[in-house]
Structure formats: C-alpha cells, structure tokens
Amino acid sequence: MPVEILKETWTGAVQIVTLGATPAEGGTRGRTVTVGGERTLPFLHFEAPMPHRPALAVEIKDRRPDDWSPVLLRAWGDVVDDPGAWAQAAAAAGADLILLALSLTDADGRPTTPAAAVAAVRKVLSACSLPLAVFGPGQADADNELLVAVAEATKGERLLLGICEDKNYRTIVATALANGHLVNARTPMDVNLAKQLNILITDMGMPLDRIIMDPTTGAVGYGFEYGYSVMERLRLAALQGDRMTQLPMLVTPGFEAWKTKEAKVGNGVPAAWGDWEARAINWETLTALGLLEAGADILVLRHPESVRRLRLAIEGLMKG
C-alpha cells in the first residue's frame, strides 16, 4: 500500500540575516555568513528546502581565560594568549564565524578599557577574514561602555553585537544603528520576553535583517529541555507568521556545556563517568546537536573537536 507523506505548509518564514561585510559592502571581511530563511521545522527537506545551513561560531576571548576548563586550554594551546592567533586557529578548526567574548577585567584584575577592547577586536579583524560577533562581558554597564567603543571603531563591518538585553538594548541598538552593525537580542528562556525585546528593538528603527535572537539555553542535564521547548515554540510561532519571532536564533552550547561539572571537573568524580576529555566534548556536542534540532541557526562552540563533529552532523542533516 502506498504511504502518503503528509506535508505541513506554513505561512511564515524565518528572516534571512547576513553577518559581516566584504570590502564591496563597506567592510573588510573575506566572506559573509547568511542564516535564516527556513520555511519549515529544521531539516524537514521534504516539506521545504532549508536555504541556509546553520552556521558554527567559535568563541574566543580577548585574553587567556581564567575560568575555562584545562581540557579546552589544552586543545587550543598557546594561541589563547593572542586573540588574533586564536581567531586564526578557530578558522582553521572550521569556524564559519568568530565570536569574541570580551573579559570583564584584564589579567591583573583591572576593568577592561574600551581602548583594550577595540585593540582586541582590531587584532581579530586583521588576523582573520571571517565575520565577527563581539560580546561584552555580560554586565549591562560594562557591555555598553565596551561595545559602543568597538562599534564606532569598526563601522560598516556588520559585526554581531551582544549581549543586547532588556537592561541595555537601547544603547547597543543605538550604536549598532549608527555604525551599521547587527545585534544579538538575548532573553532568559521565555517566548514572550524574546518577542517583546524584538518589538522594542525594531521599535527603535532597527531593521529585522539586522537582528539575531538569543533565547538562551541550558546544557544537556541542566535545563536543556526548557530551552529546547522555548526555541521550538518561537520557531512554530515564526512559521505561523508571527513577524516578531521570525528572527534566526543563536545559542551558546559551548558556554553552557563547559560550565557543567561533567565538563569542568576531571578529578574526584565516579569512575563510571569515563574519560574526562571525551566526556566533556560529548557534552558540548550533544547539547549542540539537540539545539540544531530545536531550530538553532548559529551555534557558538568552544572545542575544536566539537566544531568538527557538528560540521559533519550538519552536512549529514542537510543531505536529508
């Protein structure tokens, strides 16, 4: 008996967003990254083709991180002392774009200055031609201070600026508007808050093709399901035609997975947990894979091996 495959037809589509600008477009990037455009749930190619494959961002820091797992530091080696070299290594590892996360303080514990932040960003831009996202330390005041300086120094690059949240979106959006950048709108795992922030940002005059939303997530075992469900609902609302939920989604499985005990701690854990490094990478990979199925358009990863595995997974999924 022939089986009829039922197909869902949606009225809405995810917004297409391009990160980075080439010299012809007013920037200095070697190429750009475009995400979005989905017309159905992830990888259901029989319903509608997925025009842009999900992109992989590799997170690097402006200096050697204080709180990263030794497993990660080992994997990257000495490049973590130089953001330019680190960005090159990340590109070699297969990144589609670089996410530079600025530290709250310098190595001596003094607050990071706008000048230092700009210098780090310039280093990355000149060392590596991939599109760039720059995230502040995650404290609204510090983010404002550093990102405004960065945005002005890199006018026209179409950087993705974060973290743009409820507390400081006005400043970040204003500087992104004035300098031709994009914003990463982050809300704490809530459909309505995500939608509201998007409304507020567009209300300031930011075009939809310059906003990525970041619904936040948890690692596997640490609230992952909650984040998954929020993303799924955002995507369903987007496909049903709700304009303010139609933005591509960025999530940070690297950050989430590498702060779990399973990834961070190697000693004094049950033997059944197995090899530390393998476990940690699996944690990041599995978290990221799940998020891909939830509708993530940009995955921010930390370990080069996770990047390799996710690339393979995406290639497989894109074949259908």
Place this chain on the structure above:
Amino acid sequence: MSRYIATRAIRGANALVTEAEYMLAKALAEKGPDTPVAFPNTAYYLPVIYGMTGIAVQKLGDLKPVLRHARSLLHPLPAPRHWTPYLGETLDCGMATLLAAEAIEAIRFVYGLQPEPMPGFRLAGGTAFTSPDAGDGREATDGHLNGPIDDIQLRSWGIQLVDGRMPGFAAIVGCAKSNEVAVEIVRQLQRRNILTFLSGNVNGRSIIHQLIEEGVELGYDTYTVPFGTDTISAIYALGFATRSALTFGGLKPGQAREILLYNRERVFAFVLALGEVDDLKYAAAAGAINFGFPVIADTVIPEILPTGITRYEHVVSMPWNEIEGKDDREKAERLVQKCIEVRGVKVKVVDVPVPVPYGSAFEGEVVRKADMRVEFGGKYSRAFEYLRMVDMDEVVDGKVELVGPDFDHIPPQGHMDMGIVVEVAGRQMQKDFEPVLERQIHYFINGASGVQHIGQRDIAWIRISKAAADKGFRLEHLGKILHARFKNDFGAIVDKVQVTIYTDPEPFHYWLAKAREAYDYRNRRLADLTDEKVEEFYSCTLCQSFAPNHVCIVSPERLGLCGAYNWLDCKASFSINPTGPNQPIKLGRLLDPVKGYWEGTNEYARIGSHGAVEKVAMYSIMENPMTACGCFECIVMLIPEANGVMVVSREDPSMTPAGMTFSTLAGIAGGGLQTPGVMGVGKYYLLSPKFIAADGGFKRVVWMSSFLKETMVAELKAVAEREGDPDLIERIADERYVTTVDELLVWLEEHNHPALTMPPIF
C-alpha cells in the same frame, strides 16, 4: 492657531529667505559657484538641508536650488479680515526659515564668520575647527563660540539621548531677565542632565554673554553649548536633531516626513525663548514645531495650545514675573519643569537617595520589636497612605515635606501617628490608576534596609529599625524613596511626584478623613465597574513561560486567576508598558451575553493560545471554560452528583469530595488545558456576580474550603444576601465536615442547599 503668530512667523520667514538669497547672490559673485561649502567634521553636509531635501550641498552653487525650494514654501501674510487656518502655511514658512538659516550659516563659514568669533572666550570642549597639528599654535577651542556640533559628539550624545541616559535637549534662544536668572535656568537644566544649546539675543545681549560674565563654563564638557549670539545659529540645534534621525533612526536623506516624525516621537527637545520674541524668532519657532519641538516663552505672547504637530501644546507663554516662587532659583525650576512637561520629557532619578542600602533584596526583611526604633500604625498608633492624582501645576516634582515633628523625640521602641500623602501628576495619568500606584508604596518602602512595611490604606504599619535610624534614616526619606521609585518605575504615566508626610495631629486627621473618602470612592467605583461598562478586556500572558498556550482574559468582573491582576492593573500595566504582557482585547460584537462570548475574546483566545483553544466562555465552567496556567488561587470543579461545584483553595491540603487534594487537582486544572467542569480562578472571582453566571452562579457552590469562608467572611455574607439567601454560606459544606461525595449529599439534604433544586447543571 494665532493669526498674530502666523503673521509674524510668515513675515520673518519672508525676510530671512530674502536675506539668504541676497547673501548667496553676493557670495556667488565674490567667491564663485564652485567654492566649497561645508560645516566642519560632519558627513551630513548641511544637515537640515540634506535631511529635508536630500540635496548634498558641497559648493556655493548647490545652494541655489535649496533657496528656490525655500521660496516656494513661503506664503503671503494672512489677510487681516479673513480668518483661515494658518497652521499649514506657518509650518511651511518655518521650514523655509530653517533652510534659509542653514544656507546663511554655510555662507558665513565661507567668509570665515562662523564659528562666531568671541575674543578671549575659551570653550570647555568643543568642535575642533583647526586640526591640532596645523601648526598655528592656537588652541582649537579658543576665541570663538562652538558653531555646529561635530559628528563625533553627535554620536556620543546621540546614544545617550536614544538610550535615555540624557532625557532631551533644550534650545535656549534670547537673553534672560538677568545674569542670575540665566545661571539658574542653565543649572536647572544641567541638574536634570538635559543638554542645552544656546543662541540668539535680545537687543544685542545674549544668554551666552550673561553666562560668560558669570563665569559659567560653556562647551561640550558642561553639556551647555554656545552656538552663536544670533537667532540664525539656533539652526545648529535642528541640524543636530536631523542628524540624530539619520544616524540613529536608520533614515535616509530626503525622508523629510520620517525625519520630522522621528524627532517628534523620540527626540525630547524644546525651545525656550527668553525675552522679546521678534519676527525671526517666531519664524524659527515655526520651524522647530515642524520637528515636534514646542516653544516655551518667558514673556507674554499668544499661545498655541491645541495639539497636533507637537505632542502637547505648540507654544506656551509663562511670563517670568508671573511665575510663583520666592526667588530666581524657584522660578527657574518652575519654568524648566513647565518645559519638561510640555514636551513630555521623562527625567529619571538614578539612585534612591537614602542613607541605608536600598534594593528589592530587602523587601522581605522583618524588623522585630527588639530592633525597632519607632513604629507607625499597628496596635498603638495609626498610619495611612494615600496617593492621589492632581493637576500638573499643583505638584512640585521632587518636593518632600514633613508637616509636624520627626520621630527624634519618641522614646526607643515607641510609636507615633503618621500619614503619607503622595500627589502625582502626569499627562497619561488617570484617576483609575490611583489605587494601582498606591499599592506600590508597600514594595517601594520595603526596599529600604531596616524598614518594614505591612498593610495598605489606613491599616498601613511601618517600622524603622534602630540600625536604620542610627544611619540617619528619617521620615523625609520615605518621601524620597517614593519620589524616586514612582518616577523610575512609572515614569510612563507619572511626570511629577510630590510627597507630604503628616505627623502633626490636625492635618493628619484632616488628610486621614480625605483618604477615607477616597478609599470609599474607589470601593464604589470598583463595585460599579462591570463588564458591560467597558469596551475592552485585557489579556495577560505573564505566565506563558510556564503554560505556553494559556491566556488569561481579565475583565472588570473577572480578575486574573492568580489574584494579582485585576482589570485596572492590566489597564495601568498597558499604559506603562505598551509592548508588555497586558494588551487590550477589543470586545467587538457580543455573541452570547449569558455565557460570555464576544468576537474579540474568541479571536484573542485562538491567537493567544496559538490555536490550542478555539473559544472561551467568560462566565461558564461547563462550556469552553477559561484555561489556567498553574498559579490559580482556587480550583472550581464540578461535583455531578451534587448538581453543583466545589471550590478548593490553595491553602487547603485536605481531601475534597472529588476524591483528590488540591495538588492533584492542580494537574488537571493547569497547563493551559480546557477541561469542561474544571477551572482555576482568583478567589475574588467567587464574589463576582459573573461567577459561573451561565451555570447558575454562586448558588452552585456546594463545598468550599473553610479557609475561604474564614478569610472572606464579610464579602461572602454580602454575596449570600445578593443571591437572596442570607444563610447560604452556612449551607455550603467544607473539609471539616465533608470529604466524600456521600457525606456531601447528606450535608446538602440536611442543610437544604439550593443546588439540589436547581435545574441540572449539564
């Protein structure tokens, strides 16, 4: 529209356009059409011309079409005998004035007459006109006024204007009554973080001269920028505004309408005209009104009050010598407040100025008797709090007054009577919001470390700890807290807040009586507010993070199931946060008045639940009942055998006749599922005449947790009387006597409960 103003503005515009044409003709002859024309350090050419017309003026010759356009905008003077609406003509002439003024300043730059020379003057930071390495040894900021603001400063200030750190800008034109007044006005603006641009003169004397004579530093660093001593230089303020829209609004040159609207909606600027207003000033003011910037004059001029182009009034006259106030400082404060009010500028208070730590972390803090310095209310004394809305001019924003003694003379752990009266005014304020705001007093006061607040209205009870008193906390600080928090949290509806604290017995009792009148009025108003009297209900999606497909529809007679949001709360919440979780639902056509179906509510239920729910009946538990998230105060559930419903409260852990406890039932009632016969509600909904009205109303209640009976004795008694059976509550079983259906049926028979003889519930 004042014909007087129209006449003078149109006359001023004609004169200025003519002057610009003359100057341009002369410059073209002397310098040639290819002479470069530019303002320094900007990528926006001559910004007003660029924004309004899209013409990128780069050389003198480019100004010709600009002035042609300006001339085409001019209108003849209004005929003295015919009354016509002049607003459009006046606004056109205003725009022509701006184009001409900018052209004139550009030509002056060509002749080296801008920035305006001012020998001996030193700017405290300003636009650099000579490159630092030009080698002439002269400081770039010496010997001249600022002229136009450069792009770098525009970005820095622009971001602050857009993100709200800077509430807006003031363009002051003219000359103050005296040097002292000039200083006071500028100080009042600086104190509020409002950017100030200075220009213009009266008979040759400018506010710039006045401030320089008084030693006030002018320049970027002091947020007070001297543009020039003639009215024409005020054009730089509008150039700044235009560039803000181009830079931060994502707008393109030539999108005149959008640029003007952007400024009206987002750039909180106003013009303060000091001293006599001449034709040119009227013409320039008409130009500013195009941007939505109102004009406030300190002299007697005709006013243009109806709104339309600006948000509120267009032109307001506030003659200096008629302003109330004991000295220049007070008068200046009132004048500046008026400006802020007319433009709708929202000034934020950054910190709560109290000598103890402040934050929501202290909200739950308890002050025990042993640690207490003094208490107000409770067993031994009385405290009340009353918030009322008054007219704008009856409130001095930020004023905190203590009428009567502070608590210093009270012995430790003593008590005294105290009343807090908060008076608020705001363009968006409504009388209905009074109780909504008043309830916030509890949270605001509790935020101070060492201060405890319990209760509300005239049963408020406040304790101040010894530690807080030792740190200097006194009664006035209650007022300071309330001012800061109301301005910050409710700035969308409240523009001005003044607090008076009464400890003197006579005014205390006077105000207590007034407060009680108000409480009484509000109670009656609330009782009077029925579903039939409004045109919209409100949605509440606060809980959608927990129950994605649940939507509360809040009506005057059915509050949110959490008990925390009634219809007025939702209305206020929408005013404060128009993109927030409470949105109005237009009722539209009434489909069924008994069950409570409207086109609007059904449509919203479908959209808000993402298609999970097709319809919702506002007044029925049996047909399409409203869904619930999980935070309901009570669960109402059908008991088929009893032909009625039971009501279990969250506080009641015991077994119910349904064979399930509250926590088990919650699984059925919550999660956004529509289950006929089960509903989560707020406990005050039980008292509403609309409580399951379609199914027979309150008389259907056959069993109810004793907690509800005990905590709402008086309210339930009133319901029983309304239902025509004063003993109704005694006929309702509770968990103390009945925990099974069999017991329930026996009870109902014994107590002759009306449900037994009502028509079948389904």
